[in-house]
Amino acid sequence: MNSLQFPRHGDKENSPFFEEYLVKLLEERDSLGLTSMVHEIDALMITVDPGHSVKYIAELCLMTAYHYLVTLESESHWTHILRIGLESPDILVREVKDPNLRGIFRSLNEIYPVGAKKPNSRYMGEIIRVDDLHDVVKLQQEREFRFFSQDEIRKLELPGNLAVSKPSPYTHNIVAYLERAADEMRVYALGVSRIDSEVQLAYEAAKNMQDKLRIGDLLLPIDHLATRVYSQNREVAILEYLSWSSYYFWGAYNIFNQNSSTNVTKSAHGLAESKSPAKVFTANNTPYFVNHLEQLPSPTETFVRNYGPRLHHLAIAVRDGEREGFENIEFVVNAIAAQGQGFLLDVIGSREEGLKQIFSNASEHSSLIIEYVQRFGDFQGFFTRDNVAMLTEAAGREEGVRLAAS
Known part of the structure; x- marks a missing residue:
């Protein structure tokens, strides 16, 4: 693959540093095979404060094409899966059960005056589909990119079949990798799977309203x-x-x-x-x-x-x-x-x-x-x-x- 083949748009002038390392990083990425092994965004992860996930899912299901699929319940979180289909990304809406729960993602909110008012409310980042999780992680670690350990992923109650980056110092977002063939179903290894009756009712009401509004x-x-x-x-x-x-x-x-x-x-x-x-x-x-x-x-x-x-x-x-x-x-x-x-x-x-x-x-x-x-x-x-x-x-x-x- 050649990631530098595409035409450039716009009028913003970038620094010499950016232009130099844009070429170096993309040429290296292509030569290592990373561009070929790393594919589309499979899912987006969003966390909300206690008591907000049902209303947020109702909001999303009215305002977007998303459907409620299932809820994964773990010790400290509910993770609700929204899906359109395998040809577009899922949304994972995570609700913190305990308002006093503290952790790294909450700390990213608390030093900002408005962010601190909703300490668990934040977009976390993307899950990206890869061909070979082991090889991609190994190559990225050799490039000095850092990941949470499997024990840390378990404590954070994120799906165990993901490799999850440490939060970016620039965007505060994470990137996670999920190994999946293009024709395989998306599966998130987390908690106990069930249909949440309250979420289901809110979802059905939202979709009925969508139909009514045409x-x-x-x-x-x-x-x-x-x-x-x-x-x-x-x-x-x-x-x-x-x-x-x-x-x-x-x-x-x-x-x-x-x-x-x-x-x-x-x-x-x-x-x-x-x-x-x-x-x-x-x-x-x-x-x-x-x-x-x-x-x-x-x-x-x-x-x-x-x-x-x-x-x-x-x-x-x-x-x-x-x-x-x-x-x-x-x-x-x-x-x-x-x-x-x-x-x-x-x-x-x-x-x-x-x-x-x-x-x-x-x-x-x-x-x-x-x-x-x-x-x-x-x-x-x-x-x-x-x-x-x-x-x-x-x-x-x-x-x-x-x-x-x-």
């Missing part, structure tokens, strides 16, 4: 995952993720009027985003401590200072087309908004520009925003410059971002 057939799988990091960590966070995964650097755009850049990575295997979502990294162009001198907007850096570096939103694709005189994205948003779901702005973009987008309010259960995106025709991008500027500005008005650190 939006279920318009919602497609996850399109991209957007992480926000400190300005100084933009380049290293991207290079680190490319080293863990089989993604390549698609490109980056400067969003001057929001003092930030949006950076995209995609699967080098040429997989559709519905099967392996793009990973987007957003960062300020300047650090927070020069804002009082430059008087520049700083929604991204403010988010990171208040929540910590973490996933900001899940983008859900909406099927192209119209329903009852509305573009599908507007039909979906109008229907969901009528059920009480808030949005940070109106639908923006146009058919002429190639896509329309919108951000929901942040979930009170996971702190994650849902983005809806509808592409028209053969448009292949993830945003237009005007769209992403408006989305970034709107996200800066979200309540948690506006709360200044005291």
Whole structure:
């Protein structure tokens, strides 16, 4: 494989360090065979505080194409598996049973003023499918990447058939590997499996509402995952993720009027985003401590200072087309908004520009925003410059971002 064969998009200038090591790391990854052995994102892991998983699953099952599959119960957690099918990633929603339970993932929240208010509410990271778990881990360890031991995985109550990285110093996310052939079922070796009656009822109610609203057939799988990091960590966070995964650097755009850049990575295997979502990294162009001198907007850096570096939103694709005189994205948003779901702005973009987008309010259960995106025709991008500027500005008005650190 050649991970450097893809065209570059965007106008963001990277440092010589980034450009040099982008080539070196991807050439090494290809030559070691890692790119060929590491495949799509198999699942996303999200943890919520006690008492929040049922409502969060109901929210996801109304707003997305996901279905409740099963619950895995371990000593300190319930892990609920949501699935669309094997051609798109699962979502693992973990609920902490005891509000006093402490651990490494909680500690990543507690040093941030807004993150600390929901100490267990955080996106943890991705599970990536690999051909040979032993060989991939061995190669990554030789490259100085670190993993939790099997005893640590057991104590953290993560599936025992995963190899799990230590949290990134740049994104605070983990990467896990799952050995699975492409045609095999996904299995998570954890706890006792059962159907949770409360979750099942909430799921059925959400899907019945989807049917009533006539939006279920318009919602497609996850399109991209957007992480926000400190300005100084933009380049290293991207290079680190490319080293863990089989993604390549698609490109980056400067969003001057929001003092930030949006950076995209995609699967080098040429997989559709519905099967392996793009990973987007957003960062300020300047650090927070020069804002009082430059008087520049700083929604991204403010988010990171208040929540910590973490996933900001899940983008859900909406099927192209119209329903009852509305573009599908507007039909979906109008229907969901009528059920009480808030949005940070109106639908923006146009058919002429190639896509329309919108951000929901942040979930009170996971702190994650849902983005809806509808592409028209053969448009292949993830945003237009005007769209992403408006989305970034709107996200800066979200309540948690506006709360200044005291």
